[in-house]
Amino acid sequence: MKNLVLFLTLLVLSVGAGAQQNQIQQDSTKREKLDEVLVKAVRVDADSPITHSNVSKEELAKRNLGQDIPTLLNFLPSVVTTSDAGAGIGYSGIRVRGTDATRVNVTINGIPYNDPESQGTFWVNLGDFASSTESLQLQRGVGTSINGSAAFGASLNLLTDAYSDNAYAEISNSFGSYNTRKHTVKLSTGLINDHFEVSGRFSKIDSDGYVDRAFTDLKAFFLQGVYKDENTLIKAVTFGGAERTYQAWFGLTAEQLQEDRRQNPYTYENETDNYWQDHFQLHWNQRFNNNWSTNIGLNYTKGKGYFEQYKPEESASDFANLIEEDSDVIVRRWLDNNFYVANANVTYKNEGLEIITGLSYSTYDGDHFGEVIWGSDLADGTQIRDHYYFGDAIKNDFSVFSKATFKFSDVFTGFVDLQSRFVGYETDGLNSDRDEFVTDADFSFFNPKFGLTFKPSENNSFYASFARANREPNRDDFENGVTENETLNDIELGWRHNTEKVALSTNIYYMFYQNQLVLTGELDDVGSPIRATSGKSYRLGLEVDANVKFCKSFTTSTNVAISSNKNRDFTSSIDGALVNLGNTNISFSPDLIIGNALNFFPAENVQLSFLSKYVGEQYMGNVDSEASKLDSYFVNDFNVNYVIKPNKIFKSITLTALVNNIFNKKYVSNGYYFTYDDTWSDPNAVTTIEGAGYYPQATTNFLVGATLKF
Incomplete structure (x- = not known):
């Protein structure tokens, strides 16, 4: 309550300050596009003291041949991406500054996208979403205030397609390795009577995956209705679809990796994930004058689905005695959820001041249940689809x-x-292990952020910022006994230099944590990473992002991230004793990440890009064990874009080709690490046994595509 009173007091003072500034001429304020106001509350501008990168629709389109958004962002600073199926389609993940996807807060048009319970982002449910993305901004560190759960490593906000003044139609098709296909149709009526527009996209993506049988089947849509006039923009947006993927999260042992890196340990033919998710958004942007504007956003998300799993010789008690002891069984574990969001904010702006004040409320309800769909020896009276937990x-x-x-x-x-x-x-009932899972937890957080920008010249600016974020545990954390929140303090110092030929952004960050939930390296029985509280820890790093235009036909884009990521005084149980290991490396946090693009423009409508990514070695656990180490890797891609503008029928024809991993590097970008205590080999001793699993990524592969615009 004290935090709320403090906040409201500062809010009143800030509004009062805005009223005093209202005497400045209104026509001196730059008018913003109403589409951009949609994400104004969660984005920052070029001179803000927040470390960030912007990506435009045009940049996304150059490699948008069916791969997921994390893969398309692979070459941004401090970013590491991975794919279960190995080719960037299906279940893909992203880490920023070593922090996993549960800490990357994602918003779509200002609406939270992270799953409220797991806090993760499942890009597989947004097939071909890059084709409906107008722009995106990746803020590294705590960033600015956002809706939904707090950012603990980054926040990524996406703005969907802007309205189009003119009617258009667009057909895109791409094909490539592993029987990959993407088919997309987009269309727009253009503005009718200068006020109304209806647009849409329908997509179908299929891939067999690099890993054996790790297929992906995605169906997706995006529909938008717009009303606009000079000062009003109302958007009704719906998007979503269905995904079906074969499981590939089990990975491979080191021996299996050497034997056949494309093999899949799963053998049951329908070991699949099946999920449907539809989003419905309504946005109303109103500009009253050059100083005042408002935005209201409403959202409803419906998600429902299951994954199917074959389990041999199971215990009857684990399935509510629906099967006989040692029966083989096939189960489906379901999630059925509803998510409602209401956002509202008001902006006041003049030459010397901008204030954005807003609020967000969301409510989520989700049912978790499992059903038996087959058993080799069902118990008497068991019916197919009987629930064994809820x-x-x-x-x-x-x-x-x-x-x-x-x-x-x-x-x-x-x-x-x-x-x-x-x-x-709040939770009630049983979890998937049939253990009672009852939770009733409340958290209240105050997250302040301060920054200062010094711009001594048009070409140079320096900034400093401090930000604090607090974050509650997710569902898996609660199940594992974690009930305390974690706290992050983030200090950023940066320099930006911009000229006609050079755009340079460099920054130093120090992120120090209390009760950080670090990945242990282990997975639960559905492939979700397990986290544990590490006490005190920190991340210290330097990031450099440089774009250089040597001449009209040759440019480079290079980013380097050097960091030190440590748990302080980390303790672990080893051979039956609790051992203080001192400072250890935080899991999945490489010390060096480099991205580079060499861009050659031999003609006005042709671009050739040679893309490189280096990721240093990293540990999959927090005990600095050699058994948990992932080797460094250096991967190169080659991208070609050729735009043809014929005089008839088509406005343009864009031909795109992408060769991934052009030098055929056999590498692993992700994995897991686990330990267990051997108490039976020697009854008088406890021996800690280590193990690891690996997710092999695709060797040389290609994608080619054509986009026809009418």
């Missing part, structure tokens, strides 16, 4: 924030961002 969950999330950017002088700009967030999480 549990439900409710999560409510309310946040209120106010952020202000104000000019002290021609060279100094300040930034203040204050957020209060209140979370309630």
